[in-house]
Amino acid sequence: MKINGNAIRPGNVIEHQDRLWRAVKIQHTQPGKGGAYLQVELKDLRSGTKLNERFRASESVEQVRLDQKDFQFLFAEGEMYTFMDTETYDQISLNSDHITEEQLPYLQDGMEVTIESFEGDPIGIELPKHVTLEVVEADAVVKGQTAASSAKPALLENGLRTTVPPHIETGTRVVVNTEDGTYVERAKD
Secondary structure, three states: OOHHHHHOOOOOEEEEEEEEEEEEEEEEEOOOOOOOOOEEEEEEEOOOEEEEEEEEEOOHHHHHHHOEEEEEEEEEEOOOEEEEEOOOOEEEEEEEEHHHOHHHHHOOOOOOOEEEEEEEEEEEEOOOOOEEEEEEEEEEOOOOOOOOOOOOEEEEOEEEEOEOOOOOOOOOEEEEEOOOOOOEEEEEO
8 A cells, every 4th residue: 555755653654665674653744945855764574674765745655555464472492582472372483583572572471462474474573562571680779769759670571671660679560661661550450
């Protein structure tokens, strides 16, 4: 489906230079001289390389629709990750090229993910928006620091660091955003 160059939004998949790209960031720019354009940071879905490209409203690009199907993550063996179709129970294995380095720490056994494919070939996975993780190390609260809203660093069970409110202690389970690793809330379980 053809769309105007200024209609690209983050998350859109487009075909550009005979490759598939996902728009990561966009910025509308209107210089004092010349026409307005959209500065788009693109990420190649197959190789992971990034590209900054300018698109004007007069240009058209091909927006690609990816097939999405729900799978359950079973296990990892070396560089291969095995998933099971939640409807047919068929299993597929994807190599680490299909999973970004940012996604790997959040992948948990039994997690429901969406596998995106184009013309039958898997392109990548989409994680749930939030995951629940345990805090394995959190700094102590500094006395007198509670008057103003403050945050403290914490180490999560998957090895990533985030900032949490002062009342979160070691052993507490917290909900974390998988897109940027930020604290969302204390887990309700």
